Amino acid sequence: MARFLIRRLVLLVAVLFAVTFLGFSAMNFLGDPLFNVVGLMAELDCEGIEAGTVEDTSMDRARSDCETVAAARAEYHLDRPVPVRYVLWVSDLATGDFGTSFQNDQPVSEIIREKLPETLILLVMAQIVSLGVAIPWGVFAAYRANRAFDRTSTVVSFGLLSVPNFALAVVLLYLLALRWQVFPSAYESDTAVGLVFSMILPAVTLGLPLAASYQRLLRTDLITTLQEDFVHMARAKGLPPMRIMFRHALRPSMFSVVTVFGVSTGAMIGGSLVVEQIFGIPGIGREIVTAVVRDDFPVVLAIVMLVACAFVIINFMVDLLYGWLDPRVRAR
């Protein structure tokens, strides 16, 4: 088990290195890094302004812009050679310093700290919804494979998978928030309970299509597992069918679901933007749209890094989960 952990950790570090390297390259080698960070202000001839040789229409504005540019140079170590810059930048990241958004003079880490919890709550709730729906659904479909329930659920799950989530969101909003008024139609953050309650519809919007895909995977894997001798053995031992399903067949059938769970969780951090937009949730998904529109490179970069790292860390946890699911993985 210890060796398994160490191997996974080494892999984790290697992937994180690759991710940071790519992010760093994007900022430093795709065009002028200074321009990437501060935008048009990079065009200013600050040395000229400083020396008074360049006249500008509003010198005060130009001077303050030049201060911003100087701050950006320092922040991103732009005066240093590229390798040093990389090392300094990564160590900044490691200490939680993601730089500053020079578009609105706010530290990026602050932006993330503000927006991330909303996205995380949404994500956790969506996964609870999806697993909570998918596991009983998949188990029952596999138990009565190719019978009426299973056939109907195949149609339903393909329906859910093919409906784009903005359409599902609109339908849910119309029915549950406007017509029957069970849930609020928009984000509330006054109380913790209200917050969770207002997140139910968005979580269902994200969770249902996921539940459909988990259900497909779980059903298929379960049907295979149910052919196994050890399931026959469990039946010969006289255990009742549902006990066999949950105690014997479910765990060895969770691999595909767990794999997709890892990938989808990572993807949801930055990918829930449509749902966040529709329900007015101030999360990471919405923030990245705003940042891209405003050419706010530091924010975009930070979110991309965040999503990439989340991917890696979640899949690291998924690997640990494999070990829990199947003791043979640990031995390998």
Place this chain on the structure above:
Amino acid sequence: MAAEATPAPAPLLSVRDLHVRFPTERGTVNAVNGVSFDLYEGRTLAIVGESGSGKSVTAKTLMNLLPRTALVGGDVIYDDQDVRALAAAGTKHFFGVQMTMVFQDPMTSLNPVKKVGEQIAETLRYHLGRSRGEAWDEAEDLLSQVGMPEPARRVSQYPHELSGGLRQRVVIAMALACRPRLLIADEPTTAVDVTVQKHLLDLLDELRRDRGMSMILITHDLGVAHGRADDVAVMYAGRIVETADARTLFFDMRHPYTEALLRSIPRIEDPVKHRLDPIPGRPPELVSPPDACAFAPRCIYAQAGCLDGVPELSGLVGLHRFACLNPTGTERGADALAANRAAGTTAAGLALPAAQAGTG
């Protein structure tokens, strides 16, 4: 015999006219066609046959393990209870407690993600209501009963940490946990090393005797049945073609298939360069069986009569019964074989070179 002094006891398990059919895309597979037998308390019945003879399907039918699509007919009576009705009603604590089964492949019949102790303790907890701790201790005890070395350590190991032979011991411990009265062992040693086979068979036999348990031993190997079974039923193409007590079956068999099976086993007394006599041809398709003796195409005794209608199993259940028109060891059989040898072919068209005369 001693049985005649006391009133004859009812059989523990009584199977009558069992039929199993599987609808498939190629047509209906007639896997079991009218199997009947009795098994008395404390006895071992060996069901012997090639793959596809219906022996495993018979076992699975008894245990209610067939897929839902299977069509089953006939009666299975266990201790005056209708087993198929019990199964249909979902009766708790019957399978696994009264009768249970050991499967062929110990590599796949244990759940890979559960400790072996858990898998044994599980039945004790479910059927007998043992607490977690009690069940765990009993599991360890059962492991030592099946000859598991270091049971205290093994009980908390996973199946992949054990060898095939040890795993089969776990399976046996699991099956015996609730002290069943009937154990069905479906090729229990086919998948393990030959060196381990004998140990396991002897262990099963010993446990059966100690516990006064009855056993159905399913095997393709007559050698496995020899010395361990009280009665033997030979199955071919979904039917019992010959059944008798073990002694009669081995030394005074009547069915040419039984004879051929025995001949295909290598024996230690055989000369070194001795050729085994394989049975020519392959077992028949079970989709649309011809109305004839299923073994006739492979039988050196086959006469025209063998191709006209399926021979009935002679006699009463419990006696030496065989389904053959030209039985080996009888005058009729000897005449049939001589006629075929003279013609160089059987009525079913199997070539029979005269040079093979030595095997008669």
